[in-house]
Amino acid sequence: MNVTMRNSPQDLIAFLKDRGIQRFYVVYDRDKQELRASHPELKFLVDFLRQDTRDYANHEGLFVQVSKKFSVLHGAFIHRTCRGQAAGGSRFWSYDTIEDFFRDGIRLSKGMTHKSALAGLWWGGGKGVIARDPKVDFKNPETRKQVFQEYGDFVTSLRGCYITAEDVGTVTEDIGNIFSRSRFVICIPEEVGGSGNPSAKTAEGVVRGMESALAAQSGSTLAGKTVAVQGLGNVGRFMVQFLFERGVKSVVASDISGDVVQQALKQFQGKAFEASVVEKGDHSVLFSAVDLVAPCATGGTLNEKTIPLLRTKIVCGAANNQLEDPDKDDRRLLERGILYVPDFLVNRMGIVYCANEQYGYVTQDPAIDQHMSDDWEFSIYRMTQKVIELSRKQNKPTGQAAIELAEQLSTSLHPIFGHRGQKIIDSLVKDVWQRKI
Numbered sequence: 001m002n003v004t005m006r007n008s009p010q011d012l013i014a015f016l017k018d019r020g021i022q023r024f025y026v027v028y029d030r031d032k033q034e035l036r037a038s039h040p041e042l043k044f045l046v047d048f049l050r051q052d053t054r055d056y057a058n059h060e061g062l063f064v065q066v067s068k069k070f071s072v073l074h075g076a077f078i079h080r081t082c083r084g085q086a087a088g089g090s091r092f093w094s095y096d097t098i099e100d101f102f103r104d105g106i107r108l109s110k111g112m113t114h115k116s117a118l119a120g121l122w123w124g125g126g127k128g129v130i131a132r133d134p135k136v137d138f139k140n141p142e143t144r145k146q147v148f149q150e151y152g153d154f155v156t157s158l159r160g161c162y163i164t165a166e167d168v169g170t171v172t173e174d175i176g177n178i179f180s181r182s183r184f185v186i187c188i189p190e191e192v193g194g195s196g197n198p199s200a201k202t203a204e205g206v207v208r209g210m211e212s213a214l215a216a217q218s219g220s221t222l223a224g225k226t227v228a229v230q231g232l233g234n235v236g237r238f239m240v241q242f243l244f245e246r247g248v249k250s251v252v253a254s255d256i257s258g259d260v261v262q263q264a265l266k267q268f269q270g271k272a273f274e275a276s277v278v279e280k281g282d283h284s285v286l287f288s289a290v291d292l293v294a295p296c297a298t299g300g301t302l303n304e305k306t307i308p309l310l311r312t313k314i315v316c317g318a319a320n321n322q323l324e325d326p327d328k329d330d331r332r333l334l335e336r337g338i339l340y341v342p343d344f345l346v347n348r349m350g351i352v353y354c355a356n357e358q359y360g361y362v363t364q365d366p367a368i369d370q371h372m373s374d375d376w377e378f379s380i381y382r383m384t385q386k387v388i389e390l391s392r393k394q395n396k397p398t399g400q401a402a403i404e405l406a407e408q409l410s411t412s413l414h415p416i417f418g419h420r421g422q423k424i425i426d427s428l429v430k431d432v433w434q435r436k437i
């Protein structure tokens, strides 16, 4: 059989098995400035990447393996490693098409390059994507253990150019299973030296972003302001707490879970706090007439339909990928005079928290606290100011200004290891990684 990018990942597995291919890669050859695939049979993928101008950006390496045990594809997508090893969580998800699988990997790994660079971390950008068969039940703990241990072996085979972590569809236990087979993983369980749940710090970081945006926009603070929060989960609830601590006038919120709303109403009893239970597709809380709106539920909530309905001056929240169409929605917000604080700039504390786990912990950790400060150049407050300033000077939407700044920062070389990730990729190619299984 032949495949195109519109076929399913399961078709790709069958295609590869027919040809005796267990592993393959596509790397970017810097000298010849062209893409190189491990197998000529992958021409359809190389052609797709060459033509894609939206997400593909000469990623240093894309590595894929067919599971020996399950109908699962293991992927590691490495965007850029100038600042250090490519770090980013692994997503365990089912995809309709081969294109969806590759798009998620290349788009999200590039996003991690930007997030880490703006956070001043000495890490590059990467993403893991494990495409699972929608017909197989992966809830069984023994099955999951085997899937993630096998993924751990795959990550080990990449010799450290990619560092994995928790992401959508994975839980701490899965990361523990990866850790049993690989040292190239962060966000490991606390009982074996991991850094624990970062949600409170993520919320605090987003609140710092709000403070910075208010200072830049009107020279004001959160005191006396009104805020709408979508999603009262791990981050949303801490955020409401921090907002009241900073003297906001009122908070209006929504969640799709009745239990979550009840818990929040109990926690913030006596405060000017309103919360309602909504249907999944109900985004009406975002349209509240408030000073700030904080999307803290799911991605893609800011789009052609919702942006015209906003009645706020600032959008600043924790949810990843808030803009459904990053280019157009970024501009739509600018044209409506709404200050959008890019999610990847302010929700960094998840990766910051676990990025440097191997260096141990101190109480009141300065390596963590500097992200909350007013004076460190890479702090959330200062970076937000810088992005707003660039956006104003160049009359560009804030998302675009943040990406351009991140692109620039992401090419700085790691002070000790330089561009070692690229050297690792070169050695994997030289040592015929694809046949070492």
Ligand code: NAD
Pocket (backbone or CB within 6 Å): 198, 199, 200, 202, 230, 231, 232, 233, 234, 235, 236, 254, 255, 256, 257, 260, 278, 279, 280, 281, 282, 283, 296, 297, 298, 299, 318, 319, 320, 347, 348, 349, 350
């Ligand atoms: P969570 O799953 O704990 O909370 C999300 C909440 O949103 C849930 O309570 C859910 O019921 C609710 N929700 C879903 N759809 C909704 C809708 N349409 N309207 C209202 N509520 C809805 O997740 P979290 O850890 O609080 O993270 C929130 C967002 O921030 C996510 O997008 C996550 O990817 C992102 N983020 C989180 C962290 C972190 O440290 N936890 C770090 C970076 C980014």
